[in-house]
Amino acid sequence: MRILDIQAIEDIAIGAAVMGTGGGGDPYVGKLMAIQAIEEFGPIKLLDADEIPEDALVVPTAMMGAPTVLVEKVPNGEEVIGSFDALKEYLGKKVFATMPIEAGGVNSMIPLALAARLGLPVIDSDGMGRAFPELQMVTFHLHNVSATPMMLSDEKGNSLLLNTINNVWTERLARNATVEMGGSVMLAIYPMSGRQVKESGIHGIITLTEKIGRAIREAKEHHQEPISTVLSVVGGFELFRGKVVSISRKTDGGFVRGESKFEGVEQYKGHTLTLNFQNENLVAQTETEILATAPDLIAVLDQETALPITTEGLRYGARGVVIGIPCNDQWRTAKGIATAGPRYFGYDLDYIPVEERIKRNGKGGRE
Amino acid sequence: MRILDIQAIEDIAIGAAVMGTGGGGDPYVGKLMAIQAIEEFGPIKLLDADEIPEDALVVPTAMMGAPTVLVEKVPNGEEVIGSFDALKEYLGKKVFATMPIEAGGVNSMIPLALAARLGLPVIDSDGMGRAFPELQMVTFHLHNVSATPMMLSDEKGNSLLLNTINNVWTERLARNATVEMGGSVMLAIYPMSGRQVKESGIHGIITLTEKIGRAIREAKEHHQEPISTVLSVVGGFELFRGKVVSISRKTDGGFVRGESKFEGVEQYKGHTLTLNFQNENLVAQTETEILATAPDLIAVLDQETALPITTEGLRYGARGVVIGIPCNDQWRTAKGIATAGPRYFGYDLDYIPVEERIKRNGKGGRE
Numbered sequence: 001m002r003i004l005d006i007q008a009i010e011d012i013a014i015g016a017a018v019m020g021t022g023g024g025g026d027p028y029v030g031k032l033m034a035i036q037a038i039e040e041f042g043p044i045k046l047l048d049a050d051e052i053p054e055d056a057l058v059v060p061t062a063m064m065g066a067p068t069v070l071v072e073k074v075p076n077g078e079e080v081i082g083s084f085d086a087l088k089e090y091l092g093k094k095v096f097a098t099m100p101i102e103a104g105g106v107n108s109m110i111p112l113a114l115a116a117r118l119g120l121p122v123i124d125s126d127g128m129g130r131a132f133p134e135l136q137m138v139t140f141h142l143h144n145v146s147a148t149p150m151m152l153s154d155e156k157g158n159s160l161l162l163n164t165i166n167n168v169w170t171e172r173l174a175r176n177a178t179v180e181m182g183g184s185v186m187l188a189i190y191p192m193s194g195r196q197v198k199e200s201g202i203h204g205i206i207t208l209t210e211k212i213g214r215a216i217r218e219a220k221e222h223h224q225e226p227i228s229t230v231l232s233v234v235g236g237f238e239l240f241r242g243k244v245v246s247i248s249r250k251t252d253g254g255f256v257r258g259e260s261k262f263e264g265v266e267q268y269k270g271h272t273l274t275l276n277f278q279n280e281n282l283v284a285q286t287e288t289e290i291l292a293t294a295p296d297l298i299a300v301l302d303q304e305t306a307l308p309i310t311t312e313g314l315r316y317g318a319r320g321v322v323i324g325i326p327c328n329d330q331w332r333t334a335k336g337i338a339t340a341g342p343r344y345f346g347y348d349l350d351y352i353p354v355e356e357r358i359k360r361n362g363k364g365g366r367e
Numbered sequence: 368m369r370i371l372d373i374q375a376i377e378d379i380a381i382g383a384a385v386m387g388t389g390g391g392g393d394p395y396v397g398k399l400m401a402i403q404a405i406e407e408f409g410p411i412k413l414l415d416a417d418e419i420p421e422d423a424l425v426v427p428t429a430m431m432g433a434p435t436v437l438v439e440k441v442p443n444g445e446e447v448i449g450s451f452d453a454l455k456e457y458l459g460k461k462v463f464a465t466m467p468i469e470a471g472g473v474n475s476m477i478p479l480a481l482a483a484r485l486g487l488p489v490i491d492s493d494g495m496g497r498a499f500p501e502l503q504m505v506t507f508h509l510h511n512v513s514a515t516p517m518m519l520s521d522e523k524g525n526s527l528l529l530n531t532i533n534n535v536w537t538e539r540l541a542r543n544a545t546v547e548m549g550g551s552v553m554l555a556i557y558p559m560s561g562r563q564v565k566e567s568g569i570h571g572i573i574t575l576t577e578k579i580g581r582a583i584r585e586a587k588e589h590h591q592e593p594i595s596t597v598l599s600v601v602g603g604f605e606l607f608r609g610k611v612v613s614i615s616r617k618t619d620g621g622f623v624r625g626e627s628k629f630e631g632v633e634q635y636k637g638h639t640l641t642l643n644f645q646n647e648n649l650v651a652q653t654e655t656e657i658l659a660t661a662p663d664l665i666a667v668l669d670q671e672t673a674l675p676i677t678t679e680g681l682r683y684g685a686r687g688v689v690i691g692i693p694c695n696d697q698w699r700t701a702k703g704i705a706t707a708g709p710r711y712f713g714y715d716l717d718y719i720p721v722e723e724r725i726k727r728n729g730k731g732g733r734e
Contacts, residue, residue: 090457157531158530158531158532159529160529162525176543177543
């Protein structure tokens with residue numbers, strides 16, 4: 001057990017934007033919620049998964065919706081409490097702790113804001129080790145944990161309790177309701193026993209995102225070259241450096257889909273990189289090579305500061321370094337690849353781990 | 368209290384098709400469910416509203432969806448029990464009885480099938496005194512009864528529990544989920560106290576639909592002219608007689624919208640009648656006159672048998688008598704007209720009671 005203070009929240013928010021791989025929503029809004037909650041209610045207890053009793057009830061919390069909308073509709077902390085309390089009451093059991101379903105983006109912060117307000121501990125685990133656009137894209141799902149009973153609520157006071165036959169139906173019905181309710185809602189989802197969290201979670205992930213954020217902050221303070229610092233913390237690879245020459249985005253069916261193009265600089269001069277995204281970056285490719293695909297992480301960092309740039313934050317002419325980070329091994333199983341690999345997202349590509357692609361392509365990718 | 372046997376169900380189903388005013392789904396499917404349930408579990412107790420204890424819990428049950436889909440997706444009685452039991456459990460109270468929210472169409476039969484299976488009584492009241500296409504179009508709504516907590520479930524095993532800030536949001540979110548779930552679902556909705564049922568219901572409605580059905584059956588047995596028999600039972604008016612010359616239908620957003628045209632015969636020769644519908648018939652007009660509008664009832668009866676013809680059942684060349692029936696007085700209040708009058712459905716027409724229109728138009732409309 002350790003305590004998360006405001007500096008920790010600041011660092012986690014930066015790290016979470018890296019893990020957000022372009023999507024997941026800008027953690028800034030969530031960070032403000034979490035910091036305000038800590039200032040009002042005191043710091044947050046962070047527990048390791050192995051500190052949870054086997055039969056304790058853990059209820060993850062999250063926001064659902066297209067990041068564009070998340071940015072426009074600033075939530076108040078009460079919303080999270082609404083769906084959380086409603087599910088708790090429905091389950092009729094004491095809740096031991098909350099946790100994120102995704103460590104990337106704004107959903108890294110929602111459980112922290114809730115935990116501070118309710119004086120609940122947060123588990124240092126998630127179900128992605130990154131951000132993903134759909135509710136079944138969690139390692140809990142790979143271990144056959146049901147997303148339901150799940151509570152979904154909007155800021156107007158409408159709420160839905162879902163019980164579904166599988167997690168794909170949960171995604172389908174919840175996505176639909178989210179669009180109808182105005183584009184973003186609060187979730188209490190994947191209620192789990194301590195044992196299930198231990199078996200199916202990705203552990204130490206909040207600590208890792210904090211390390212990333214701290215490394216970026218300290219690199220600036222100590223005038224170090226920040227990109228390589230980040231790469232060494234995450235075990236990632238540089239894929240490309242370039243200037244943004246085009247961005248196209250479309251919010252549609254509760255997702256933001258599109259692509260951004262980078263014109264190479266330095267050793268990448270003469271090449272163009274395209275990033276395809278559905279909320280998160282899914283495929284990074286040049287005119288000749290696939291450099292990385294989901295479920296591996298593809299992030300864009302500011303070349304000077306290594307601060308992550310979300311898809312929403314990309315501006316024409318911005319200079320970015322595109323990096324690839326190997327995903328958690330749970331995503332590299334057959335079910336993991338079927339759930340969140342390139343073919344699920346409609347790309348006719350086999351999943352090849354980013355580190356192998358780097359070797360094959362035989363260039364770029366200095367670690 | 369009285370007992371409904373299979374003959375009663377047969378008669379109610381016919382009467383419910385008249386009250387369905389073209390929509391509400393063909394009660395035939397529901398009738399089979401109800402008769403099968405009675406054969407398996409015995410007859411059904413029908414209670415008058417004044418036999419309900421003030422504080423008893425009454426949970427109405429219904430099907431939701433476009434009639435076209437209802438016909439294609441034959442339900443099994445278990446579905447109704449699913450959402451009913453789930454809501455009962457959520458409310459944590461003993462349920463005294465069920466009842467229809469609409470006496471017209473298939474929803475006249477769903478509560479009967481449920482009641483027989485569970486050995487529950489049915490209240491001889493509904494919330495429409497007819498059929499209407501949207502969930503807030505009930506006299507319960509006119510008396511500020513909330514549609515939620517409401518349970519919605521599909522035949523696959525998915526279920527939603529809704530809690531909404533008002534009944535228009537209930538309609539919006541439930542309609543949306545219904546479309547996503549395949550076009551028709553089962554509801555347990557408008558949970559009410561005995562007092563609320565007494566205050567807000569339309570009473571004696573199942574008995575009235577049974578009378579209509581019996582009158583049609585007996586007119587045939589005794590070779591009487593059946594149309595005038597029906598008109599006298601319901602206090603209705605003949606609006607038109609003609610042959611179907613065109614029908615256009617579109618299933619869209621969970622509704623069936625369209626219009627049917629009748630070429631006049633006998634004293635209506637040389638005139639054309641148009642019926643506009645959204646599931647139910649909403650406006651009956653000739654090229655020169657409005658004959659009737661919602662919330663009054665507009666039904667089409669077979670000229671020979673007086674058997675009601677639903678919008679789905681209308682065939683080119685069929686000979687029908689179009690009748691108008693004054694709606695319950697609760698619909699003739701300001702809130703009633705705002706909720707289910709012609710302007711709500713997008714017609715730039717004032718609501719004028721059918722009996723007044725008859726006088727003004729000064730023709731047709733023999734009672």
